[in-house]
Amino acid sequence: MTKGKVKMVFPGGNTCLGFYSFYDNIIEPDAKRIFVIKGGPGTGKSTFMRRIGEDLRDRAYDIELHCCSSDNDSLDAVVAPALGVALIDGTAPHVVDPQNPGAVDEIVNLGEFWDVSVLSKHKEAIISVNERVGRHFATAYSSLRMAKMAREEEKSYRSEAFCCSRFNNLTGDLFRKVFGEKLVWGGGQPKDRHLFASAITPNGIVHHLKTVLDEVEFLYMVEGEAGSGKELIFTELAGYAYRSGLKVDVYHCAFDPAQVDLVVLPERRVAVINLFPELAFEPASLPGLKMCEKFDTNVCLDAGKLSGFAEELAWAREIYRRCLDRALRHIKKAKQVHDEMERYYVEAMDFDGAEAKRREILARILAYAQ
Numbered sequence: 402m403t404k405g406k407v408k409m410v411f412p413g414g415n416t417c418l419g420f421y422s423f424y425d426n427i428i429e430p431d432a433k434r435i436f437v438i439k440g441g442p443g444t445g446k447s448t449f450m451r452r453i454g455e456d457l458r459d460r461a462y463d464i465e466l467h468c469c470s471s472d473n474d475s476l477d478a479v480v481a482p483a484l485g486v487a488l489i490d491g492t493a494p495h496v497v498d499p500q501n502p503g504a505v506d507e508i509v510n511l512g513e514f515w516d517v518s519v520l521s522k523h524k525e526a527i528i529s530v531n532e533r534v535g536r537h538f539a540t541a542y543s544s545l546r547m548a549k550m551a552r553e554e555e556k557s558y559r560s561e562a563f564c565c566s567r568f569n570n571l572t573g574d575l576f577r578k579v580f581g582e583k584l585v586w587g588g589g590q591p592k593d594r595h596l597f598a599s600a601i602t603p604n605g606i607v608h609h610l611k612t613v614l615d616e617v618e619f620l621y622m623v624e625g626e627a628g629s630g631k632e633l634i635f636t637e638l639a640g641y642a643y644r645s646g647l648k649v650d651v652y653h654c655a656f657d658p659a660q661v662d663l664v665v666l667p668e669r670r671v672a673v674i675n676l677f678p679e680l681a682f683e684p685a686s687l688p689g690l691k692m693c694e695k696f697d698t699n700v701c702l703d704a705g706k707l708s709g710f711a712e713e714l715a716w717a718r719e720i721y722r723r724c725l726d727r728a729l730r731h732i733k734k735a736k737q738v739h740d741e742m743e744r745y746y747v748e749a750m751d752f753d754g755a756e757a758k759r760r761e762i763l764a765r766i767l768a769y770a771q
Contacts, residue, residue, distance in 0.1 A: 403461055404458050404459060404461060405457065405458040405460070405461050405462045405463040405464055406463045406464075406612075406615065407458060407463075407464055407465075407466060407612055408463070408464075408465045408466070408612045408613060408615070409465075409466045409468055409609035409612045409613070410465065410466075410467055410468070410596045410597065410598060410609070410613060410652075411467065411468050411469075411470050411477075411596065411597035411598070411599070411600040411655075412424050412426070412427050412467045412477050412478060412495075412596055412597070413469075413470055413477060413494075413495050413597070414470045414597045414600045414601065414653075414655050414658065415470050415471065415538075415541060415542070415545070415600070415601045415602075415655075415728070415732055416545060416601070416654075416655065416656060416657060416658050417542075417545040417546050417548060417549035417656060417657050418657070418658060418659075419542045420494045420495075420538075420542075421658045422495050423595050423596050423597065423653070424477075424478075424489070424495050424497060426594050426595050426596055427467055427478050427480060427487055427489060428480050428482075428485070428487040428489075429485075430500055430501065430505070431501075431505065432485045432486065432487060432505060433484065433485035433486055433505075433769055434485070434486050434487075434505065434506075434507075434765075434766070434769060435486075435487050435488075435489060435499070435505055435506045435507075436486075436487070436488045436489070436506075436507060436508075436509050436762060437489055437491035437497050437498065437499060437506055437507065437508050437509065438450060438488055438489065438490050438491060438492075438509050438511065439491050439492060439508055439509065439510045439511065439512060440492065440510065440511030440512050440515075441492075441512065441515070441520075441746045442739060442742050442743045442746055443742070443743030443744065443745070443746035443747045443750070444511045444512070444514070444515060444746050444750055444755070445511060445750065445752060445755050446475075446490050446492070446511060447469070447472075447474070447475040447476045447490070449488070449509075449511065449755065449758075449759050450476050450478065450479040450488040450490070451466070451476055451479065452759060453479060453488060453759060453762065453763050453766065454466060454476075454479040454481075454488075456763055457481050457484075457766070460767075460770075462481050462483055462484065462770075463481070463482060463483060464479060464480065464481055465478075465479070465480040465481075465482065466478075466479060467479070467480065467489075467596075468600070468607075468609070469490075470597070470600035470601065470602050470655075471494075471538075471602070471603070471732065471735065471736060471739075472602075472603065472736055472739070473602050473603060473604045473607060476490070477489070477490045477495065478490060481766070484766065484769055484770055485769075486766050486769060488509075488762075491508070509758065509762060511750075511755055511758070513754070513758075514750055514751040514752070514754040514755045514758070515746065515749040515750050515751070516749045516750075516751070517749075519745075519748055519749035520745060520746070520749045523745040526745065527742055527745055530738055530739070530741050530742040531742065533738045534735050534738050534739050534742070537731045537732070537734045537735035537738065538731070538732070538735050540727075540728075540731045541727075541728040541729075541731035541732045541735065542728075544724045544725070544727040544728035544731065545601075545656070545724065545725070545728045547720070547724040548656070548720075548721050548724035548725045548728065549656075549657060551717045551718075551720040551721040551724060552627055552656075552657075552717070552721050554713075554717045555626075555627050555628060555714060555717040555718060555721065556627050556628030557628070558628070558707070558710040558713055558714055558717075559626060559627070559628030559629060559702055559707065559714075560628055561706060561710075562702045562703040562704075562705075562706035562707045562710075563628070563629070563630060563701060563702060563703075564701050564702070564703060567700055567701040568630040568633075568698070568701040571630075571696060571698065571700065571701065572630075572633075572634055572637070574696075575621060575623075575634065575638075575673070575696055576638070576641065578621065578694070579621065579638065579642075579666070579669075579671055579673065580641070580642075580645065589645070589646025589647060590646065591642075591643045591644070591645070591646050591647060591648070591649070592643075592648045592649070593639065593643050593648075593649040593650075593651055594649070594650050594651065595651045595652075595653060596650070596651075596652055596653070597652060597653055597655055597658075598610060598613050598652035598662065598663050599652075599655045599662070599680065600655050601655050601656065601728065601729065601732065602732065603732050603733040603735075603736035603737075604733075605729060606655060606679045606680070608680065608682065610663075610674075610682050611686050611687065613650075613652070613663070613665070614665070614672055614674075614687050615687070615688070615689070616667070616670055616689060617665065617670055617671065617672045617687060617689070617690065618670040618671070618689055618690060618691045618692070619669075619670060619671045619672070619690075619691060619692045620671075620672050620673075620674065620684055620687070620690055620692070620693045620694075621671075621672070621673045621674070621693075621694050621695075621696060622673075622674055622676045622684070622693065622694070622695045622696070623635075623673060623674070623675055623676065623695075623696045623697075623698060624675075624676040624677075624695065624696070624697050624698070624699075625697055625698030625699045625701075626698075626699055626702070629698040629699050629701055629702050630698045630701045631675060631698040632660050632661075634673075634698070635660070635661035635662065635663075635664055635673065635675060636660070636661055638664050638673055639651045639661055639664045642664065642666055647666055647668060647669070648666070648667055648668055649664060649665070649666060650663075650664070650665040650666075650667060651663075651664055652664070652665070654675075656725075661675075662674065662675040662677070663675065670689075676695075
């Protein structure tokens with residue numbers, strides 16, 4: 402039997418605004434069934450969800466793996482779109498509780514399978530580790546805020562060299578290629594979904610674009626310095642597509658969620674992506690790609706005017722890079738410390754009981770399929 406496809410995204414991220422969540426976009430609130438998985442670190446929540454996802458994929462269902470930005474090996478959610486079913490990690494920092502208890506949502510508590518007496522012996526150690534994890538994340542988010550300030554300074558210099566007429570010409574050319582010569586609003590049933598396609602993680606900046614763009618045939622890549630107009634294009638593009646009555650998948654910037662890095666129009670098999678320097682992505686890896694074209698927004702900048710800010714731009718870029726590197730180091734340290742805490746919960750868990758619960762939930766999901 403042919404296996405289902407796997408799409409990998411991030412529902413939350415470590416950003417300049419702190420931890421930022423698009424959990425409301427994991428699945429529609431009127432889904433057939435949403436299982437909210439509760440339990441401490443190391444209790445097997447991610448394995449619980451992943452194995453159910455693998456079982457569904459083996460039965461030819463397409464699945465979405467919603468990856469954790471703070472742990473490269475963990476999942477925040479698994480979705481089977483065709484079944485209208487999702488399993489979602491409901492613990493901090495993305496606390497989730499049922500919105501329609503019983504009717505749609507229910508809690509699966511893996512805490513039922515731990516020995517409280519074992520955990521009580523490690524109470525002080527667990528509290529201490531939690532505090533250390535929190536301190537590392539606080540430092541990481543502080544560093545990302547400083548990086549954001551440096552990036553805004555960088556943009557301010559380029560704003561003085563920005564040419565609107567060049568930008569409008571470039572944007573018009575891109576829009577005509579994406580939407581056709583005749584641009585029409587209205588019609589259709591517009592729908593937008595917001596997630597992250599990349600994330601700032603313990604392993605650096607990570608993406609799974611090959612899975613996100615798997616069915617894309619026409620790819621437009623936009624490159625350019627911060628403040629060259631690149632940021633405006635994606636927001637306008639997503640808004641125009643929605644007002645045109647299209648389904649729009651909007652993927653936000655891992656560093657600054659107020660910005661958009663990728664817009665996918667599934668019905669047209671078209672995508673427009675931001676090629677920022679830290680993104681290691683090779684379009685040739687996409688199996689069905691028929692056309693790929695690049696747009697450079699640096700043409701919207703007056704080089705003569707920019708030359709007067711060369712020193713300031715260099716300083717701003719260096720501060721941005723250092724702050725981003727510092728944030729990445731502390732996110733990695735937070736993961737290392739968090740792993741210490743997981744050991745206490747692993748020691749206290751009855752994994753056989755949790756596995757029996759997993760088989761029960763899988764059986765119920767397969768019953769929904771029938």
